[in-house]
Amino acid sequence: MRLARLSALLISVALAGPVFAQSPTVTPPLSAAPKDDGQWTMPAKNFANTRYSELNEINLSNVANLRPEFTFSLGVNRGQESPAVMAGNTLYMVSPYPNTLYALDLTKPGAPMKWRYDPKPEQASQGVACCDVVNRGPTVADGKVFMSTLDGSIIAVDAEKGTMIWRTKIADINMGETVTMAPFVAKGKVFVGNSGGEYGVRGWIQALDANTGKPVWKAFSTGPDKEVLIGPDFKPFYDADKGKDLGISTWPPDAWKHGGGTVWGWVAYDPDLNLLYNGVGNPGPWNSAQRPGDNKWTNSVFARDIDTGQARWAYQATPHDLFDWDGINESILLDITWKGQPRKVLVRPERNGHLYVIDRATGEVLSAEAYAYTNTTTGVDLKTGRLQRVGDKEPSVGKVLRDVCPTAPGAKDWNPSSFSSSTGLLYIPHNNLCMDWESQETNYIAGTPFVGAEVRMKPGPGGHMGEVTAWNILEGKPAWVIKERFPVWSGALSTAGDLVFYGDMEGWFKAVNAKTGEVVWQFKTGSGIIGQPTTYRGPDGRQYVAILSGVGGWSGAIVSGDLDPRDGTAALGFVNAMRDLKNATTAGGMLYVFRLP
Amino acid sequence: MCSGSLKALMAACAMGALLGACQREERDQRPSPVASETREQVALTTNSAGPSPPEIRVSGKGAKYEASAYDQSQGKKYYAWFNCNGCHSNGGGGSGPPLMDDRWIYGGSIENIVQTIREGRPNGMPSFRGKIPDEQIWQIAAYVRSMSGNTSSDSAPQRNDSMHPHPSESRTPPSPPVNGGTVAPSPSR
Numbered sequence: 071m072r073l074a075r076l077s078a079l080l081i082s083v084a085l086a087g088p089v090f091a092q093s094p095t096v097t098p099p100l101s102a103a104p105k106d107d108g109q110w111t112m113p114a115k116n117f118a119n120t121r122y123s124e125l126n127e128i129n130l131s132n133v134a135n136l137r138p139e140f141t142f143s144l145g146v147n148r149g150q151e152s153p154a155v156m157a158g159n160t161l162y163m164v165s166p167y168p169n170t171l172y173a174l175d176l177t178k179p180g181a182p183m184k185w186r187y188d189p190k191p192e193q194a195s196q197g198v199a200c201c202d203v204v205n206r207g208p209t210v211a212d213g214k215v216f217m218s219t220l221d222g223s224i225i226a227v228d229a230e231k232g233t234m235i236w237r238t239k240i241a242d243i244n245m246g247e248t249v250t251m252a253p254f255v256a257k258g259k260v261f262v263g264n265s266g267g268e269y270g271v272r273g274w275i276q277a278l279d280a281n282t283g284k285p286v287w288k289a290f291s292t293g294p295d296k297e298v299l300i301g302p303d304f305k306p307f308y309d310a311d312k313g314k315d316l317g318i319s320t321w322p323p324d325a326w327k328h329g330g331g332t333v334w335g336w337v338a339y340d341p342d343l344n345l346l347y348n349g350v351g352n353p354g355p356w357n358s359a360q361r362p363g364d365n366k367w368t369n370s371v372f373a374r375d376i377d378t379g380q381a382r383w384a385y386q387a388t389p390h391d392l393f394d395w396d397g398i399n400e401s402i403l404l405d406i407t408w409k410g411q412p413r414k415v416l417v418r419p420e421r422n423g424h425l426y427v428i429d430r431a432t433g434e435v436l437s438a439e440a441y442a443y444t445n446t447t448t449g450v451d452l453k454t455g456r457l458q459r460v461g462d463k464e465p466s467v468g469k470v471l472r473d474v475c476p477t478a479p480g481a482k483d484w485n486p487s488s489f490s491s492s493t494g495l496l497y498i499p500h501n502n503l504c505m506d507w508e509s510q511e512t513n514y515i516a517g518t519p520f521v522g523a524e525v526r527m528k529p530g531p532g533g534h535m536g537e538v539t540a541w542n543i544l545e546g547k548p549a550w551v552i553k554e555r556f557p558v559w560s561g562a563l564s565t566a567g568d569l570v571f572y573g574d575m576e577g578w579f580k581a582v583n584a585k586t587g588e589v590v591w592q593f594k595t596g597s598g599i600i601g602q603p604t605t606y607r608g609p610d611g612r613q614y615v616a617i618l619s620g621v622g623g624w625s626g627a628i629v630s631g632d633l634d635p636r637d638g639t640a641a642l643g644f645v646n647a648m649r650d651l652k653n654a655t656t657a658g659g660m661l662y663v664f665r666l667p
Numbered sequence: 668m669c670s671g672s673l674k675a676l677m678a679a680c681a682m683g684a685l686l687g688a689c690q691r692e693e694r695d696q697r698p699s700p701v702a703s704e705t706r707e708q709v710a711l712t713t714n715s716a717g718p719s720p721p722e723i724r725v726s727g728k729g730a731k732y733e734a735s736a737y738d739q740s741q742g743k744k745y746y747a748w749f750n751c752n753g754c755h756s757n758g759g760g761g762s763g764p765p766l767m768d769d770r771w772i773y774g775g776s777i778e779n780i781v782q783t784i785r786e787g788r789p790n791g792m793p794s795f796r797g798k799i800p801d802e803q804i805w806q807i808a809a810y811v812r813s814m815s816g817n818t819s820s821d822s823a824p825q826r827n828d829s830m831h832p833h834p835s836e837s838r839t840p841p842s843p844p845v846n847g848g849t850v851a852p853s854p855s856r
Contacts, residue, residue, distance in 0.1 A: 197754070197791020200762055268753065470830050508830045512750065517793055519753020519762075524830045627761065632848070634768045637759020639832040645759055 095407045096494050096543055098122075099414070101341040102403050108607030111157045112209040113252045114486065115604075117339040118403035121488035122564045123605045127613035129567030132666055133581050133591045139614065139665040140181045142174060147657035148630050149202040149622020151484075152252075153561070153602035154661055156616075157210035157229065159609045160184060163618065163661060167196055167203035169219045173232060174661075177609045181663070185232030187225075195221035195243045198517060199250070200268040200642070201624035202631065206484070207252040207602065212280065216253040216260050224253055224262055224278060236283035240264075244517050246271045254337035256346070257376055259286055263333025267351040267396065268642070270520030273331035273368075275348050277379060287379035291331030291350045291367050292317045298367060299379045306383045307433040308455035310364070320364040320389075328514050329361065330354035331368040335398025335484055338416065339376060343431060346376040347403075347416055351396040356478070357509040357522030359467050364389040369397040371418065373433065383433035388422050388457055392465055393446070393507065394478040394523075395421040400486045401430075402496065406544065408436055417543055419487055419498045421480025422447060422457065425541060439546040441539055442481035442500055443530050446474055465509045465523075475504035477527050478642060479624055483559065486602065490564035493584045495549055496541040497570045499558035502530035503647060525643025535647060538562065538572060540587060550587035556651065559625045561602035563615075571615060573599025575626060576654045579617050579662065595619035597658025598626055598651070612665055620659040621651070630657050694737050698802035704785070705801055707778040713846060729777035732809035736822040739836075742810025743824050745803050749795065757832040758814040763792065764848055767814040767839065775817070775844025780808035816841035 102117035106124035115121045128136060144150065148166035155162045161174040161181060169191055175184040196203050199220055208217045214235060215227045222241025227234055240262065241247035246269025254261040260283075263275040276288035289299040298317050306312055313319070318326055332351040339346050353361055353368035369388035374381050388395045401416040408415070408427075416430040423444040427437040438450035446463040450456065465471045482500035489496050505527040512522030529535045536554030541547075556575035563571040568584045575598035581591040598621025605615045622630030627641040628648045638646030705728070710721035732738045746752060754760075758767030769775075773783050784804050787794030795804070813823040816839035823837040833839075 193789050194787075194791055194793075197762065197793060199791075202762075468829060506830065510747065512753075513748055515750055515798070518750040520750070521753050524757075524832065526830065526832070631760060631762070631764070632770075633756075633761070634759040634765035636833045637757050637765070637767060639830070640756040640759025640765070641761045642756070645756075 096404050097491060098403055098489065099340065099342060099405050102339060109157050110153070110155055110604040110606045111211065112255065113153045113155065113207045113602055114336060114400065117256060117341065119336060119338050119400045119486065120402060120491070121486060121562065122490050124566045125605055125607055125613045126566040128565065128615065128666060129569065130583060130590060133567070133569060135666055136581070136591050136593070136615070136664045137667060138593065139663050141663070142172070142181065142661040144172065144618070144620070144659040144661065145170070146659045147620065148659065149204045149626055150601050150618035150620030150659055151204040151623060152207035152618055153604045154616035154618065154663070155208055155210055155604065156606035160229065161616065162208045162210060162215055164205045164208050164217050165659065166205055166622065167191060167199070167220045169205055169217070171208060171215060171217050171227060187227050187232050187234065189217070189219045189223060189225055191219040191221040191223065192243060195248055198243050198246050198266060198269055199248050200265070202622040202627050204250055204623055206250060209253050209255045211255040214280070216255055216280070218249040218251060218253055218262060220248050220250065222247055222249045222264070224249070224260060224283065226280070226283060238278055238283040238285070240276060246517050251334045254339070255280055256339045259376070261337050261346065261348070263348070265332050265334040267330040267332045267354055268519055268521055269517065270328035270330070270354045270514045271332060272327055272329065273333055273351060275333040289374065289379045289381070290317070291333065292321070292326035292329045294318055298381065299374065300381045303375070304381045304383070306385065308385065310389070310455060311384055311386060316364070316366040320366045322361060322363065325361050328354060328520065329365060329368065333398065335396070336400035336486060338401040338403050340403055340414070340430060343414070344376055345373045345382055345430070347401045347430065348372050348374070349398040349401065349418070351398050352394045353391050355512050355520045355522040356394050357467065357512055358390060358392045358465065359509055360511070360522060365391065369395055371397060371401065371428070373430065385428060385433045385435065385455060387420050387426060393474060395480050397421070398484065399482060402487070402489050403430060404489065404543070417489070417496060419482050419500065421476070421482060423476045423481035424450060425546070427543060437546055441498060441541055441548070442537065443475055443502060444481065446476070465507050467509045467511060470506055470508045472506045473504050474507050475530055476501065477503040477505040478525055479503070479557070479644070483624065485559050485600070486561040488562040488564040488570065490570070490584055492566050492568060495584065496543055497562040497564055498539045498541055499560060499562050499572050500537055500539065501557045502532065502535055502537050503527050503557065504530050505643060521642070524639050526638045527643050527647040529647060536574070538587070540584070552582065552587050556648070556654070557625045559600040559623055563603035563605060565605060571603040571617070573601065573603070573617055573619070575600065575621055575651065577619060579619070593662070593664070595662050596660050597621050598629070598655040600626055615664045616661065618659070618661050621655050621657060626651065628652060629655060692735060692737060698800070703801055705781065705805070707781065709774065709776065709778045709782060711774050711779070725778050729805070732805050733777060733812055733818040734822055735809070738806045739810045739813050739818060739822055740824055741803070742806035742808070745799070745807050746810055749799060749807070751807065759832070766811050767833070769815060769842035769845045770848035771844045771846060772848040774846070777805070777808050777812055780811050781805055784808060815839065817843065
């Protein structure tokens with residue numbers, strides 16, 4: 071019984087999927103996802119966020135022989151959310167706080183350290199990081215490595231020498247601001263936003279000049295149109311997103327000043343449309359009774375002119391958020407044929423549990439099917455763009471609302487999905503969780519948490535907490551689903567070898583058959599995996615696959631922060647679901663790189 | 668017969684309640700004003716230069732808070748009002764360390780905890796000096812002590828009105844402080 075259950079959890083459950091699109095009518099635009107050069111210079115691989123590699127030396131026929139080639143300790147046993155990024159002959163990664171940037175020389179055996187750069191962020195910044203002291207990685211462009219620090223500096227480092235070129239401080243920890251996102255670099259600019267949606271900050275994204283670090287534009291997520299960079303070019307598709315100064319009028323007086331709307335996730339760029347796409351995080355506080363109104367522009371996606379930051383359109387996926395459903399997840403840029411018409415779309419697995427297919431030129435929602443279990447919403451009204459809520463799933467102060475699915479970390483949190491050009495499927499690593507929620511009055515005190523909710527999470531239907539779903543975008547349904555014991559907090563990587571890589575929180579790094587979800591190879595690393603797998607062609611012409619092992623983040627905070635499992639509300643309620651994690655893994659911080667013999 | 672013994676029992680209960688009510692917990696109705704700040708001389712370590720342990724000079728007023736149900740109840744209220752729960756949850760921790768276990772990075776006595784709240788600590792604990800009146804800091808510290816069962820069980824807070832994150836503080840088994848705990852990664856080099 072126990073064995074059967076275990077195997078049902080750990081071994082993939084391949085469901086009979088529909089026929090695979092052999093010649094996909096879904097492709098990323100070439101301008102945003104150019105032909106693969108074998109490098110992996112930015113966390114999302116390309117501007118289209120596909121995380122797909124055309125390398126196929128490692129494939130279904132030989133992946134069983136994959137073995138570790140070298141390892142490297144990052145010296146910090148905290149949640150490792152950085153990818154190993156590869157450019158030229160060098161591998162780069164950023165550790166969690168204290169955010170050391172490492173460069174490894176791939177031309178030498180064992181990939182020795184080429185240099186390290188220590189940005190020395192303020193120690194106190196750890197106190198305003200909501201969910202472990204993570205960093206989501208560096209980006210390499212034009213001979214520079216761009217990185218962020220927890221205390222809010224953006225730094226450009228010489229990619230060869232490891233010396234600092236410029237450093238710009240853009241966030242203030244005394245106001246609760248940190249920076250955890252990977253800088254996004256395009257068209258000579260660095261785009262980065264703040265974290266701190268649980269500390270009553272006012273969210274923004276800004277552009278810095280990649281050569282000098284000088285600010286070019288800054289767009290707030292709340293407040294007057296002038297500061298949100300909403301002007302005459304702003305043409306949202308839905309009426310609910312039209313009107314003057316909605317970033318003020320959809321809030322109680324002055325609440326927008328500490329209303330969250332941070333930008334800490336993924337950014338995309340379409341060079342043909344000259345548009346930058348960024349998602350916006352949750353409103354503050356979590357207690358929705360303290361902020362009646364739609365709370366714009368939290369939980370929205372913006373299309374902005376990349377040169378000026380001026381908004382072209384915006385769409386609020388979750389108006390008046392009830393459950394911390396940040397809209398910061400990745401936007402994957404794809405060109406599809408929709409009802410006979412060619413459409414340029416972006417695809418977003420939202421935290422609210424719906425997979426949005428949005429026309430990226432106009433902001434029109436074409437489809438929003440549920441990709442995970444939900445009992446809080448029934449879908450999206452495509453005429454108005456409005457999320458349809460289930461009436462009795464609304465929290466009120468002082469009352470425990472039970473069995474809310476998905477939870478505060480959403481059907482899927484930050485950990486990015488991957489779109490495979492060979493199968494035409496989107497691989498979504500995500501959660502299967504429910505929760506009990508009680509709203510409470512909370513006070514705004516700058517630099518301290520601004521939450522106002524007691525939460526207790528638990529496994530969703532089926533008893534497992536994680537899933538990897540292969541999603542057919544055109545049909546709006548899964549091709550297969552893998553069930554995992556713990557939430558899947560690592561990103562996904564797909565390759566032309568018909569493989570999908572991801573890691574689980576017990577430490578298994580896995581390769582599965584992209585068409586069926588069958589596990590075809592796995593390796594047990596030293597600690598739970600919450601990182602971003604990458605692949606590259608080394609200087610020797612061989613294909614390598616890299617992953618950081620080291621549990622932590624929000625879901626793994628019980629281990630990385632050594633929390634007390636007796637308090638179910640610990641780590642904003644995640645500990646209730648993760649009590650067993652301390653028995654399954656320990657903290658770590660190690661790079662593993664694999665190759666065929 | 669039957670009703671007679673019931674009456675006797677009720678009378679005994681009423682007498683017991685009356686006697687109990689004679690001893691009322693004392694409350695300090697006019698706490699000292701915001702400007703004053705208690706100065707307890709505590710150490711953060713158990714070793715010192717020389718064979719004797721570190722010199723500690725405390726006023727002893729902490730014992731009053733640790734024995735007072737009123738102060739711990741007030742402390743529990745302020746713990747939420749000043750957003751302590753945003754980082755430390757209901758004692759299990761989050762971005763801040765747990766408070767209900769026996770591990771104390773900066774000392775687990777009530778005087779240590781008062782100092783931690785007032786001065787802050789380098790790995791992220793903010794300083795609340797000038798933000799929380801002295802009396803309330805002591806009350807919060809007494810409540811924090813109750814989370815690990817280190818105040819008397821008849822003064823520690825009882826069950827919550829709503830969500831129960833764990834058994835109430837009054838039912839938490841005592842776990843005497845042990846120096847240590849998770850210290851954040853040291854800055855490089």
